[in-house]
Amino acid sequence: MSEDSNSLISAACQPQNISRRRFVLGVAGSSLLAGLGFTPSILHAAVQQAQTGQPTLSGKVFDLNIAEQAVNFTGSGAIATTVNGSLPAPTLRFKEGDTVTLRVTNHLKQTTSIHWHGLILPSGMDGVPGISNNFNGIAPGETFVYQFKLVQSGTYWYHSHSGFQEQTGLYGSIVVDPAEPDPVAFDRDYVVMLSDWSDEDPNDIYAKLKKLSHYYNVKQRSHSDLMADIKNKGFSATWAERSMWSQMRMSQRDLSDVTGYTYTYLMNGVTPADGWVGLFKRGEKVRLRLVNGSAMSFFDLRIPGLMMTVVAADGQNVEPVTVQEIRLGVAETYDVIVEPSDDSAYTIFAQ
Numbered sequence: 001m002s003e004d005s006n007s008l009i010s011a012a013c014q015p016q017n018i019s020r021r022r023f024v025l026g027v028a029g030s031s032l033l034a035g036l037g038f039t040p041s042i043l044h045a046a047v048q049q050a051q052t053g054q055p056t057l058s059g060k061v062f063d064l065n066i067a068e069q070a071v072n073f074t075g076s077g078a079i080a081t082t083v084n085g086s087l088p089a090p091t092l093r094f095k096e097g098d099t100v101t102l103r104v105t106n107h108l109k110q111t112t113s114i115h116w117h118g119l120i121l122p123s124g125m126d127g128v129p130g131i132s133n134n135f136n137g138i139a140p141g142e143t144f145v146y147q148f149k150l151v152q153s154g155t156y157w158y159h160s161h162s163g164f165q166e167q168t169g170l171y172g173s174i175v176v177d178p179a180e181p182d183p184v185a186f187d188r189d190y191v192v193m194l195s196d197w198s199d200e201d202p203n204d205i206y207a208k209l210k211k212l213s214h215y216y217n218v219k220q221r222s223h224s225d226l227m228a229d230i231k232n233k234g235f236s237a238t239w240a241e242r243s244m245w246s247q248m249r250m251s252q253r254d255l256s257d258v259t260g261y262t263y264t265y266l267m268n269g270v271t272p273a274d275g276w277v278g279l280f281k282r283g284e285k286v287r288l289r290l291v292n293g294s295a296m297s298f299f300d301l302r303i304p305g306l307m308m309t310v311v312a313a314d315g316q317n318v319e320p321v322t323v324q325e326i327r328l329g330v331a332e333t334y335d336v337i338v339e340p341s342d343d344s345a346y347t348i349f350a351q
């Protein structure tokens with residue numbers, strides 16, 4: 001790969017000359033989030049190898065092995081739930097019209113399952129224990145064979161539907177290439193899987209929320225905020241606003257039940273400190289398949305210096321819309337086209 005014709009996508013470069021370390025720390029401190037992105041070729045040898053994200057599996061027959069695995073995203077070790085040793089699980093690349101067979105083997109001590117989010121399937125193949133026809137999950141040591149025909153194309157994802165396994169890593173993306181030529185032109189594509197990781201056991205997170213729903217919200221309004229509001233807006237406007245929130249029994253600081261206080265946010269399984277990396281050539285149309293595979297985080301995503309043209313939502317092609325920023329709710333997928341016209345570094349920034 002020649003240096004002048006390739007660039008890479010990484011988090012090494014942050015906008016506004018803020019060092020990466022300070023930036024990520026600063027953002028985590030405010031209990032919001034993380035970013036990663038697109039940069040130039042000079043850096044790529046150093047950062048490429050460890051940061052290229054999850055593997056891609058393609059074909060018609062797949063073996064998926066679900067197991068526990070030691071990971072370290074934060075400096076201290078934890079146990080994740082992985083597929084074929086990967087977090088996120090491997091990207092599955094299917095072809096519309098194919099019938100695929102997925103042999104899913106459970107190496108955990110608990111029941112597991114895989115739900116194929118957004119795929120149109122016979123009810124017994126949907127993978128939701130207790131709801132899907134004759135499917136009660138996959139018992140420890142057992143293999144369940146999913147088999148279904150792909151009757152659609154687009155970007156989707158899959159995840160565990162058992163316990164809190166999704167929070168601990170059991171999620172991956174699905175790309176179904178269309179049978180007919182794709183109406184959207186692109187030179188290369190990347191999955192950008194966003195997720196939220198905690199070293200805490202999700203059972204503990206849940207137990208804390210049951211006792212105190214704003215346990216992780218350390219940015220509540222304070223007495224000094226009240227004084228500042230009175231100074232800026234006057235007493236009666238401040239009183240009216242506070243009583244409105246109080247009547248609703250809500251906090252305007254309640255953006256998310258679980259926050260950066262415990263979460264490390266991941267892009268393709270890579271932390272903001274390391275940065276996921278992807279290459280592009282100047283002038284290419286790059287299709288980014290954005291997937292929000294988090295347990296409970298919304299993301300506002302932008303690429304400073306690049307406009308994004310949204311071409312699909314939840315796997316469905318849409319009339320193209322060009323935006324600077326896009327919000328991804330939990331479980332949503334959006335496909336965007338970006339056209340970097342130079343060899344500059346770009347950061348995919350998700351907040």
Ligand SMILES: [Cu+2]
Nearest residue numbers: 115117159331
């Ligand atoms: Cu789902």
